[in-house]
Amino acid sequence: MxxxxxxxxxTLQKVDGAAAANVMESLKDIAPDIGKYxxxxxxxxxxxRPGLDLKQREMVTITSLLTxxxxxxxxxxxxxxSLNVGLTQxxxxxxxxxxxxxxxxxxxxxxxxxxKEVFADHExxxxxxx
Amino acid sequence: MxxxxxxxxxTLQKVDGAAAANVMESLKDIAPDIGKYxxxxxxxxxxxRPGLDLKQREMVTITSLLTxxxxxxxxxxxxxxSLNVGLTQxxxxxxxxxxxxxxxxxxxxxxxxxxKEVFADHExxxxxxx
Amino acid sequence: MxxxxxxxxxTLQKVDGAAAANVMESLKDIAPDIGKYxxxxxxxxxxxRPGLDLKQREMVTITSLLTxxxxxxxxxxxxxxSLNVGLTQxxxxxxxxxxxxxxxxxxxxxxxxxxKEVFADHExxxxxxx
Amino acid sequence: MxxxxxxxxxTLQKVDGAAAANVMESLKDIAPDIGKYxxxxxxxxxxxRPGLDLKQREMVTITSLLTxxxxxxxxxxxxxxSLNVGLTQxxxxxxxxxxxxxxxxxxxxxxxxxxKEVFADHExxxxxxx
Amino acid sequence: MxxxxxxxxxTLQKVDGAAAANVMESLKDIAPDIGKYxxxxxxxxxxxRPGLDLKQREMVTITSLLTxxxxxxxxxxxxxxSLNVGLTQxxxxxxxxxxxxxxxxxxxxxxxxxxKEVFADHExxxxxxx
Amino acid sequence: MxxxxxxxxxTLQKVDGAAAANVMESLKDIAPDIGKYxxxxxxxxxxxRPGLDLKQREMVTITSLLTxxxxxxxxxxxxxxSLNVGLTQxxxxxxxxxxxxxxxxxxxxxxxxxxKEVFADHExxxxxxx
Numbered sequence: 001m002x003x004x005x006x007x008x009x010x011t012l013q014k015v016d017g018a019a020a021a022n023v024m025e026s027l028k029d030i031a032p033d034i035g036k037y038x039x040x041x042x043x044x045x046x047x048x049r050p051g052l053d054l055k056q057r058e059m060v061t062i063t064s065l066l067t068x069x070x071x072x073x074x075x076x077x078x079x080x081x082s083l084n085v086g087l088t089q090x091x092x093x094x095x096x097x098x099x100x101x102x103x104x105x106x107x108x109x110x111x112x113x114x115x116k117e118v119f120a121d122h123e124x125x126x127x128x129x130x
Numbered sequence: 131m132x133x134x135x136x137x138x139x140x141t142l143q144k145v146d147g148a149a150a151a152n153v154m155e156s157l158k159d160i161a162p163d164i165g166k167y168x169x170x171x172x173x174x175x176x177x178x179r180p181g182l183d184l185k186q187r188e189m190v191t192i193t194s195l196l197t198x199x200x201x202x203x204x205x206x207x208x209x210x211x212s213l214n215v216g217l218t219q220x221x222x223x224x225x226x227x228x229x230x231x232x233x234x235x236x237x238x239x240x241x242x243x244x245x246k247e248v249f250a251d252h253e254x255x256x257x258x259x260x
Numbered sequence: 261m262x263x264x265x266x267x268x269x270x271t272l273q274k275v276d277g278a279a280a281a282n283v284m285e286s287l288k289d290i291a292p293d294i295g296k297y298x299x300x301x302x303x304x305x306x307x308x309r310p311g312l313d314l315k316q317r318e319m320v321t322i323t324s325l326l327t328x329x330x331x332x333x334x335x336x337x338x339x340x341x342s343l344n345v346g347l348t349q350x351x352x353x354x355x356x357x358x359x360x361x362x363x364x365x366x367x368x369x370x371x372x373x374x375x376k377e378v379f380a381d382h383e384x385x386x387x388x389x390x
Numbered sequence: 391m392x393x394x395x396x397x398x399x400x401t402l403q404k405v406d407g408a409a410a411a412n413v414m415e416s417l418k419d420i421a422p423d424i425g426k427y428x429x430x431x432x433x434x435x436x437x438x439r440p441g442l443d444l445k446q447r448e449m450v451t452i453t454s455l456l457t458x459x460x461x462x463x464x465x466x467x468x469x470x471x472s473l474n475v476g477l478t479q480x481x482x483x484x485x486x487x488x489x490x491x492x493x494x495x496x497x498x499x500x501x502x503x504x505x506k507e508v509f510a511d512h513e514x515x516x517x518x519x520x
Numbered sequence: 521m522x523x524x525x526x527x528x529x530x531t532l533q534k535v536d537g538a539a540a541a542n543v544m545e546s547l548k549d550i551a552p553d554i555g556k557y558x559x560x561x562x563x564x565x566x567x568x569r570p571g572l573d574l575k576q577r578e579m580v581t582i583t584s585l586l587t588x589x590x591x592x593x594x595x596x597x598x599x600x601x602s603l604n605v606g607l608t609q610x611x612x613x614x615x616x617x618x619x620x621x622x623x624x625x626x627x628x629x630x631x632x633x634x635x636k637e638v639f640a641d642h643e644x645x646x647x648x649x650x
Numbered sequence: 651m652x653x654x655x656x657x658x659x660x661t662l663q664k665v666d667g668a669a670a671a672n673v674m675e676s677l678k679d680i681a682p683d684i685g686k687y688x689x690x691x692x693x694x695x696x697x698x699r700p701g702l703d704l705k706q707r708e709m710v711t712i713t714s715l716l717t718x719x720x721x722x723x724x725x726x727x728x729x730x731x732s733l734n735v736g737l738t739q740x741x742x743x744x745x746x747x748x749x750x751x752x753x754x755x756x757x758x759x760x761x762x763x764x765x766k767e768v769f770a771d772h773e774x775x776x777x778x779x780x
Contacts, residue, residue, distance in 0.1 A: 031617065045427065046227065052225065056189065064197045065626065067198050069589060073630070090181050096681070098190045100684070102195065105684070106718070113676070116676070168365060200329035200330040232626060236460075236461050242424065286503070290506045294490070301751065319709065320709065325496065328459070331496045355706075362711060436620060439614060454619050487566065489754075490566060491754055494750070550743060550762060562755060590760065
């Protein structure tokens with residue numbers, strides 16, 4: 001039998017290990033089981049299914065987050081995760097632009113502002129590591 | 131200068147020509163300009179941008195429609211469009227399953243029920259053509 | 261002291277008397293107090309405030325209903341109400357078209373399809389009365 | 391180790407066995423894993439947690455379904471489930487009325503219309519069994 | 521005849537007197553009538569209805585706020601109010617966890633982060649009073 | 651043939667020139683085409699249509715933004731724009747109050763808090779210019 005918890009941790013590590021550690025830490029005192037469900041259900045049961053690769057899964061994730069609104073924090077994690085699994089900045093921006101006819105400009109502008117911040121962070125880190 | 135209207139018609143034709151004709155027909159007497167904007171803005175300006183292919187664009191579209199809810203009609207058109215541009219039934223169902231951790235079961239079940247109907251239609255047509 | 265109930269009934273009568281009677285009738289056995297609140301709070305306290313006329317109020321109402329989605333029944337009542345208080349079919353359609361950049365095409369198409377049905381009903385009645 | 395699948399089936403049986411069977415049946419050919427997740431995650435992991443009883447859980451469920459909109463099918467299952475676990479018709483209607491200040495009248499009216507249908511079904515069955 | 525304004529003030533006092541004073545103060549110069557409607561309609565007409573007690577009403581309230589999103593300010597008031605009318609921290613957290621299958625993780629994580637802040641405030645006050 | 655870009659710039663200038671410049675500036679490095687679509691599609695194609703004047707269009711805009719939620723940034727621009735095209739502070743506040751029966755208090759309170767901030771800014775500027 002697979003260990004769903006370990007399995008989820010491994011997958012989440014690939015997507016956005018640092019952010020995940022923060023979320024788990026912030027849940028520790030108030031609702032650690034939510035962290036457990038995120039690992040077991042979201043990142044083990046769902047993310048590890050065959051049929052879509054991690055790049056496609058992150059593209060679906062950021063589209064769903066943009067569309068539902070009030071998800072700046074989660075978008076930050078998953079725009080970062082999108083870059084980590086291999087989506088380019090262009091693909092992320094194009095995904096958001098593609099949503100304009102379906103959700104209108106306000107939600108797309110909100111998501112773009114989060115992307116701007118995440119991309120800037122990445123370039124800063126790149127400079128530090130250079 | 132590109133003809134945005136002709137350009138949009140061509141792209142929409144690839145995605146779901148028959149459904150598009152119905153939407154345009156139903157708008158004709160009440161708000162034909164909406165049909166024009168769908169062609170010029172959605173299917174010419176946006177769908178024809180580089181950076182994502184039509185399969186990725188339809189995956190983003192059905193995710194956004196599932197997430198916002200109250201879009202059974204549009205999901206029908208774009209699940210059909212997803213098949214037309216080359217997504218498999220499995221990829222469509224996986225896209226919906228991937229949304230469970232982000233939007234919960236009710237919206238995903240709604241989308242799956244539309245997919246079920248569209249897939250059945252396709253198989254029926256396949257039988258007729260066999 | 262004003263009689264909020266009578267006051268609300270009078271205003272609702274101006275907006276859409278026939279539909280209102282249906283709603284009240286359908287609430288009678290299960291939750292008549294909701295009908296009372298609709299009259300006292302929505303149509304007496306709110307609709308009778310100065311500052312906006314009934315045409316402006318109905319324009320705001322149909323915009324809010326279109327934007328929130330899953331409101332075909334209420335849109336039917338208030339597109340009809342919009343016509344009753346003096347908005348033209350063109351103003352109603354323009355209100356919906358104006359929402360495209362803010363909410364995208366799907367919600368606007370849903371509202372247009374309800375408007376189409378209400379407008380057809382009105383023309384039928386006009387023919388019967390001719 | 392608990393059997394999450396069997397555990398979830400048992401709990402769902404208490405809430406609304408007949409409706410659940412329908413949902414599972416309708417998912418069978420297209421996405422049976424969604425049915426599995428509903429049992430394992432929703433009805434085993436979540437519904438069986440201590441801290442809230444089934445009456446409280448169904449009250450939270452119908453409030454969340456009313457608030458998100460476009461959930462008539464799910465509301466039907468869970469209004470029925472609410473009655474099955476011991477909430478009275480009055481408690482269900484009061485739950486919906488309590489939402490008016492938070493979500494406005496349209497979503498509450500939508501939910502009340504579903505409740506009306508479910509309550510009528512129950513009375514019919516009661517008559518048949520009398 | 522009951523005095524709806526005084527009645528609403530009394531009920532709101534039980535739920536969250538301090539927060540209510542802030543809201544009323546902030547509305548004073550721009551839209552005092554909204555404050556009046558909150559007292560008369562929400563806290564007199566609705567909250568004082570029989571059929572549900574204040575603990576149940578606050579459980580429904582925080583569920584509806586979590587589900588609609590973009591309500592951090594109101595969740596802060598009503599998580600506090602939930603504690604004031606006798607819900608435990610565990611019951612509040614369980615209410616949020618129960619919503620995961622219906623709305624997904626992002627909205628639940630948002631609400632948990634507000635709860636964390638409110639619970640910390642309460643413990644601080646408890647220490648000061650010790 | 652009209653120049654949609656220049657046309658959109660002119661209209662946006664009337665609505666809220668300063669804010670628009672900020673938005674365009676913030677999009678410049680990451681997604682300048684979104685700025686182009688806002689000008690060409692939203693402010694040229696849509697805002698310049700006949701049938702509604704700019705005051706009506708801004709009233710529809712702020713209603714749609716209030717209703718969808720998570721739009722504080724856009725509401726700030728368009729409450730300001732509403733004042734610029736001639737809506738009074740009273741008309742703006744009344745528009746928001748009118749939404750209470752349709753969306754509930756939380757979204758209306760969120761919008762009022764943004765209006766409060768924008769109105770204060772305007773009075774400050776008025777004082778500076780006195």
